[in-house]
Structure formats: C-alpha cells, structure tokens
Amino acid sequence: MNGLIDVHTHIGVDLGDDRRQSAGELLASMDAAGVAHAVVSTFEGGPDVEAGNLEVLRASSAEVGRLLPFVVFVPTETPAVRARFVPRLRDWMARDAPPVGIVLNPTMHPCDLSHPEIDRLVDVCAELGLVVMLHYMAQWSDAADGGARLARRHPDVTFLVPSIGWIPAGIELFGDLGNVLFDTSKSYGRMTVQPLLATVGVERVLFGSGSPETEVENELGKLHASDLTDADLSSISYGNARRVFGMSAPWSG
Amino acid sequence: MSATIDAHFHLLDSSCHEVLPRIWSDERRVDLDERIDGAGLDGAVVFGNPFYWNPTEENLRVRELTRRSGKPVIPVGLVNPRLGKVAVDEVRRCYDNGFRGIKVRPDSYALSAASPAMRPVIETTAELGIPLLIHSGRTAWSHPLTIGDLARDYPEATVVMQHMFDLNGDSAIRVAAQSPNVYFETSCAIGTPYLRRAINEIGADRVMFGSDSPALDGAAELAKIHNLGLADDQLASVLSGTALTVWPMERAS
Numbered sequence: 001m002n003g004l005i006d007v008h009t010h011i012g013v014d015l016g017d018d019r020r021q022s023a024g025e026l027l028a029s030m031d032a033a034g035v036a037h038a039v040v041s042t043f044e045g046g047p048d049v050e051a052g053n054l055e056v057l058r059a060s061s062a063e064v065g066r067l068l069p070f071v072v073f074v075p076t077e078t079p080a081v082r083a084r085f086v087p088r089l090r091d092w093m094a095r096d097a098p099p100v101g102i103v104l105n106p107t108m109h110p111c112d113l114s115h116p117e118i119d120r121l122v123d124v125c126a127e128l129g130l131v132v133m134l135h136y137m138a139q140w141s142d143a144a145d146g147g148a149r150l151a152r153r154h155p156d157v158t159f160l161v162p163s164i165g166w167i168p169a170g171i172e173l174f175g176d177l178g179n180v181l182f183d184t185s186k187s188y189g190r191m192t193v194q195p196l197l198a199t200v201g202v203e204r205v206l207f208g209s210g211s212p213e214t215e216v217e218n219e220l221g222k223l224h225a226s227d228l229t230d231a232d233l234s235s236i237s238y239g240n241a242r243r244v245f246g247m248s249a250p251w252s253g
Numbered sequence: 254m255s256a257t258i259d260a261h262f263h264l265l266d267s268s269c270h271e272v273l274p275r276i277w278s279d280e281r282r283v284d285l286d287e288r289i290d291g292a293g294l295d296g297a298v299v300f301g302n303p304f305y306w307n308p309t310e311e312n313l314r315v316r317e318l319t320r321r322s323g324k325p326v327i328p329v330g331l332v333n334p335r336l337g338k339v340a341v342d343e344v345r346r347c348y349d350n351g352f353r354g355i356k357v358r359p360d361s362y363a364l365s366a367a368s369p370a371m372r373p374v375i376e377t378t379a380e381l382g383i384p385l386l387i388h389s390g391r392t393a394w395s396h397p398l399t400i401g402d403l404a405r406d407y408p409e410a411t412v413v414m415q416h417m418f419d420l421n422g423d424s425a426i427r428v429a430a431q432s433p434n435v436y437f438e439t440s441c442a443i444g445t446p447y448l449r450r451a452i453n454e455i456g457a458d459r460v461m462f463g464s465d466s467p468a469l470d471g472a473a474e475l476a477k478i479h480n481l482g483l484a485d486d487q488l489a490s491v492l493s494g495t496a497l498t499v500w501p502m503e504r505a506s
Contacts (some may be wrong), residue, residue, distance in 0.1 A: 007447075015336075
C-alpha cells in the first residue's frame with residue numbers, strides 16, 4: 001500500500017487498562033504493517049498526561065514527517081493545570097514537528113462540552129489549523145450529543161471521531177456534519193464500513209487502527225475485506241488523511 | 254428516634270459549575286454545619302467533587318472545611334487510580350491528614366473497578382484499615398460484578414458499594430452474599446424492592462444510609478429509608494449503626 005496513513009495510535013503507559021507502547025514499538029509495528037505515517041497521541045488515561053504529551057512531541061521530532069503528533073487536553077484537570085495548556089500549545093507550534101491536532105476524550109474525562117472554555121479551546125484550534133479528535137470510548141451515548149453540538153458550533157474546524165461510526169446512532173448524530181471525519185478503528189468489517197460509507201461518503205472516512213489496543217494488521221485486514229473499490233480504498237488508506245493534514249507526498253524515509 | 258448518619262455527603266464549591274459535568278443541584282452552600290443541621294443529621298461522611306482528574310487540591314479543600322466544622326464528620330479522600338503512585342501517595346496523605354476512607358468513582362476516569370490500577374489503592378486502604386468507597390452504576394466500569402471481582406480478591410479490605418447499582422440491585426446482592434467485606438450505601442438506589450431484599454437477605458448491619466446530597470435530594474433519600482417499613486432495629490442499623498461499624502473510631506453525637 002502506497003503511503004498508508006494510520007490516523008489513530010497511542011504511545012505511553014495506561015495503568016488503568018494495562019496498556020503500554022513505546023515509540024520504538026509503534027514504529028516497528030508500522031514497519032511490519034507497511035504504515036508510512038501515523039497520528040500519535042499519548043493515552044488519555046495515562047498517569048501523567050502532560051508528560052505523555054511531551055513524550056509524543058519528542059518522538060515526533062525524532063521522526064519528523066512520519067509521526068504526526070496530537071496532544072491531549074484534560075478538561076477535568078484543575079483550573080491551574082487547564083490554564084497552562086493553550087500557552088504550551090502555542091509554544092509547541094514552533095517545534096520542528098508541531099502538533100497537528102488535539103484530543104478530547106469526553107468518556108475518559110467527563111465534562112461539559114458546551115462550556116465556553118471548550119469553545120475557546122476549539123477557537124484556538126481553528127486559528128492554528130489543528131484537528132480536534134473527539135475520542136469517545138465504548139460507552140459514549142450520553143456524552144456524544146455534546147460532541148455533535150460542539151462540531152456544529154465550529155464548522156470551520158475538522159473533527160475526527162474514532163470508532164463511533166459503527167453504531168447507527170453515532171452515524172445519525174454526526175452524519176450530517178461535513179466537518180466531522182470518522183476513522184475505521186474497531187470496526188466489524190464490511191457490515192459496518194459499508195453503511196458508514198453509504199451515509200457519509202468515502203471522503204470522510206480515514207484508516208485508523210487504535211493501536212496498541214488493537215493490532216494494525218488486523219484492522220487493515222478488516223478494511224481490505226470490506227468490498228471497497230480501489231479508489232475508495234486509496235482514499236481511506238491515505239488520500240483523505242493527506243488532504244486533512246496537508247501532506248503532499250508519502251514519506252520516503 | 255434513631256440517630257442518622259449520612260454516608261454520602263458531598264462538599265461542593267462554585268468550581269463545580271466550571272467545565273465539569275453539570276449534574277449538581279443549585280444548592281452550593283459551603284457551610285457544612287448549616288447543611289448538617291438543616292438536614293437533621295447527627296453526622297456525615299463527607300467528600301468533595303469526584304470529577305477532578307487529580308483530586309489532590311479538592312481533598313485539601315475538604316480537609317479545611319472539616320477542620321473548621323463543629324459537627325461529627327468523617328472526611329473521605331478522593332483518588333484517581335489511573336495516576337498510579339500519585340494515587341497511592343494520596344491515599345496515605347489523606348490518612349495522615351485525618352481522612353478515614355477513600356472514594357473512587359470509576360466512571361470519572363473510564364476505569365473498571367476491577368482494573369489492575371485499583372489494586373495498589375485497595376491494598377493501601379486495607380493496610381491502613383480504612384474503607385474503600387466505590388461508586389456503582391450501570392456502566393461496565395462500575396457494575397457491581399466488577400466491584401465484586403475486586404472485593405473478592407481482598408477479603409481483608411472493607412468495600413462500601415455506593416448506590417447499590419441504582420435501579421437493579423440483583424447483582425449487587427449476589428456480590429455482597431459472596432463477599433462479607435462488602436457493604437451497601439443507599440443513595441440513588443431507586444429499586445427499593447432490591448433495597449428491602451438486601452436488608453433482609455444480606456443484613457441491615459451491612460446497609461448504610463447515604464443521600465448523595467446535594468446531587469440528590471437528601472430529604473427524599475431519607476424518606477426512602479423510612480418508607481421501607483423496617484423493624485426498629487433494622488432502621489437503627491441502616492441510619493447509623495452500620496456506618497459506626499465501618500468507622501468504629503468515630504462516634505456521632
């Protein structure tokens with residue numbers, strides 16, 4: 001696969017779910033699966049998210065162009081910790097491998113997404129050209145309404161919603177929002193990929209694995225078994241991601 | 254007239270209406286003694302806002318409020334087990350500061366009550382001889398069966414299952430039947446037939462009244478207990494006797 005892009009991976013440590021992956025392990029798994037680029041963020045439930053963000057930025061600097069860093073914002077931190085985030089985000093934009101997005105996880109950090117503080121943060125993302133990942137987890141339904149309203153209030157910002165398109169109500173919530181993209185992680189294969197494509201169109205679906213919770217090759221296998229045309233497979237595997245992240249050519253390192 | 258100890262009493266301040274979930278009632282009076290008198294209580298088990306990712310500052314605030322109180326109050330610290338060593342250190346710091354219990358709300362951290370991250374926390378509460386209070390509910394994270402998995406592995410630990418799984422207490426009763434170290438707290442236990450069953454089958458000496466005030470209506474929660482039609486000795490146990498068994502060093506006037 002030419003220039004395959006995985007838009008959903010994690011490195012770091014998650015004690016709560018007993019998961020860990022180093023940057024080296026991620027890169028090795030990318031090599032094994034033929035993945036050219038990966039969006040990477042720290043585990044939102046890690047023991048020190050601020051340190052995790054720095055680890056992601058360092059790893060991305062060591063692999064400029066290959067790893068695309070997202071940084072995690074924890075809205076349930078204390079006001080003092082939350083206040084540090086945007087100034088740091090602006091500083092990080094000067095790095096050689098700056099963040100290309102932020103992560104909000106309303107399941108891990110239950111919060112009020114209608115609060116003005118969240119809107120101000122998303123406004124900053126609009127200003128900096130950052131994608132906002134809305135990372136809902138298995139039990140998302142109560143909070144997802146707020147995510148859809150947030151995306152509707154910010155039509156100029158691109159939102160990426162992993163995994164949620166596999167639930168009909170998820171497609172219904174986000175389907176008519178053209179600024180919301182979906183990744184393919186944790187799908188059940190053709191029976192879930194095809195209805196998503198039929199509803200939102202191929203240009204809003206991107207390959208994502210969710211590694212290390214899932215295995216990249218297995219997620220790829222499901223995608224390849226989803227009865228896609230070559231053109232659709234190319235769009236999902238790398239074309240859409242290149243457009244979203246402004247990448248002109250596949251990595252050749 | 255039986256003494257009444259409220260085993261689930263939140264101390265909130267104006268910060269609770271920040272970006273954290275807006276589930277609380279409008280009552281935000283911080284005068285602890287006034288609230289206890291107003292509710293007709295003889296004592297209370299108190300803790301702060303359980304939505305902060307790192308509750309250390311919230312615990313310090315609760316410590317100051319309880320130190321100023323002239324009422325019989327039992328402070329309980331909040332911890333986020335996902336923080337690893339930080340959480341264990343916080344358990345010990347709370348104990349050194351006079352806290353006599355630790356509360357974990359798994360849903361605030363998308364954390365299973367049976368997670369490996371819970372183990373160092375419960376091991377520490379057991380070592381210190383203080384109870385571990387765990388929110389129970391309808392999610393997989395705080396389902397009674399996951400709390401039961403944890404409690405069964407640590408028979409030396411005292412576990413208070415808050416809310417008794419709200420609407421359907423059947424699995425909660427099964428857990429308590431298997432694990433004599435599990436106690437029930439009654440706030441939000443909407444399924445009163447299950448509450449009555451728990452008192453009759455598990456024993457009134459393992460069920461304690463809690464209101465979850467001010468998130469819930471304290472008067473309604475207390476009326477729920479009085480409306481169960483309990484024998485006098487059962488009522489006395491639920492309203493205060495069980496709490497005094499779990500916190501034997503404390504004596505409400």
